Amino acid sequence: MPHPRSSDAPALSAVGLQKRYGAEAALDGFDLEIAAGHVHGLLGPNGAGKTTAVRCLTTLTAFDSGTAEIDGLDVRRSPALVRERIGLVGQFHAVDDALTARQNLVLFARLSGLSKAHARRRADELLAAFELAEAGGRAVSGFSGGMRRRLDIAASLVLTPAILFLDEPTTGLDPRGRATVWQAVREIAAAGTTVLLTTQYLDEADQLADRVSVMDHGRVVAEGTPADLKRQLGGDRVTAVIAEPERLDEARDVIGRIVGGVASIDADTRTITVEVADGARALAPIVRALDAAALTVDDLALRRPTLDEVFLHLTEPGAPTEASDIAPTAEEAR
Incomplete structure (x- = not known):
């Protein structure tokens, strides 16, 4: 029984x-x-x-x-x-x-x-x-x-x-x-x-x-x-689509300097991506710095990491193979 x-x-x-x-x-x-x-x-x-x-x-x-x-x-x-x-x-x-x-x-x-x-x-x-x-x-x-x-x-x-x-x-x-x-x-x-x-x-x-x-x-x-x-992948990300593809390296350096981090380039989409610690407050300084450098921006957005990115990170070759249990949120702990 x-x-x-x-x-x-x-x-x-x-x-x-x-x-x-x-x-x-x-x-x-x-x-x-x-x-x-x-x-x-x-x-x-x-x-x-x-x-x-x-x-x-x-x-x-x-x-x-x-x-x-x-x-x-x-x-x-x-x-x-x-x-x-x-x-x-x-x-x-x-x-x-x-x-x-x-x-x-x-x-x-x-x-x-x-x-x-x-x-x-x-x-x-x-x-x-x-x-x-x-x-x-x-x-x-x-x-x-x-x-x-x-x-x-x-x-x-x-x-x-x-x-x-x-x-x-x-x-x-x-x-x-x-x-x-x-x-x-x-x-x-x-x-x-x-x-x-x-x-x-x-x-x-x-x-x-x-x-x-x-x-x-x-x-x-x-x-x-x-x-x-x-959240396991870190904080929010700012993505900036630069109009001039030949100036992507320059835009990356400008954005990285403003946020104090390393920005990445996707040349195919002309996109610069960087992780930011202070969310939406990071947008205004980035806009001012790009404007001061006379860099034209087609699009600027703040976004959270996606589950797609988590999935790719966890299942890519060389990723950890032992299970990690993510800590509960404060709400869950209550």
């Missing part, structure tokens, strides 16, 4: 997961913990082990060593009970193109053990929740990519899982389709379901995830809130 789950126990816990395919280590000491009711982003380049981690945690693939618990249940010892508590949306569509949207959902509900009447009611509820009611009687073969993805997610929620695994759910969707799926994920999390989201879209994790783990070479190399991970 599974042990009682304390109120503050994590919804998902994985410690030291190892999975090898021959000489290749798909997971190499994978650790992850997700608090109940949160959206957790799992990022990593192709081949980092994201999908393998999801397959192991959802009982589809046996891991070689380590421990994993889902909703207080040991994944190895109680796989059937774990499957009752999870939903999974993989990278490929699970719905049947020949069936209508309603028929697909009724089929999934019946396979989950619901009675015919209950299955029909649940299908109608999900169609309404995912704004597919008007298309419920149409064959899925005529659906757009975004509609199919919403139907996939709806099918995974037939029994309202404790944890929903979304493995790159918006790959191939246009911006409107992605936005629709994002809204669905927010509503699922607001209703109390814990979500593990793997994605290669950094803005997706930034928009949806409470915390983010960055994977590389089969293990987690950094974890924290999106804001904390960005």
Whole structure:
């Protein structure tokens, strides 16, 4: 029997997961913990082990060593009970193109053990929740990519899982389709379901995830809130687009001297970038110095580091391979 789950126990816990395919280590000491009711982003380049981690945690693939618990249940010892508590949306569509949207959902509900009447009611509820009611009687073969993805997610929620695994759910969707799926994920999390989201879209994790783990070479190399991970790269940056490409070196020296730091050049975009410690207050002195040097500026902006930059920094060759847990913010500490 599974042990009682304390109120503050994590919804998902994985410690030291190892999975090898021959000489290749798909997971190499994978650790992850997700608090109940949160959206957790799992990022990593192709081949980092994201999908393998999801397959192991959802009982589809046996891991070689380590421990994993889902909703207080040991994944190895109680796989059937774990499957009752999870939903999974993989990278490929699970719905049947020949069936209508309603028929697909009724089929999934019946396979989950619901009675015919209950299955029909649940299908109608999900169609309404995912704004597919008007298309419920149409064959899925005529659906757009975004509609199919919403139907996939709806099918995974037939029994309202404790944890929903979304493995790159918006790959191939246009911006409107992605936005629709994002809204669905927010509503699922607001209703109390814990979500593990793997994605290669950094803005997706930034928009949806409470915390983010960055994977590389089969293990987690950094974890924290999106804001904390960005702070790991330092402070704000000023970017200046210089009109005269032949004067980029001069502009770099002027800006670097004003802020007391080393500025970098992107010759292709005629952009000078420098980190600043005093945020927006750095803009006026830079403008005055460039004006005094008769340098023409096409654009000047203050921006924060992006999650894309964090991702590239953590997964570039030679980056640290041991996980670093970013310190909590003052708000989190309270």
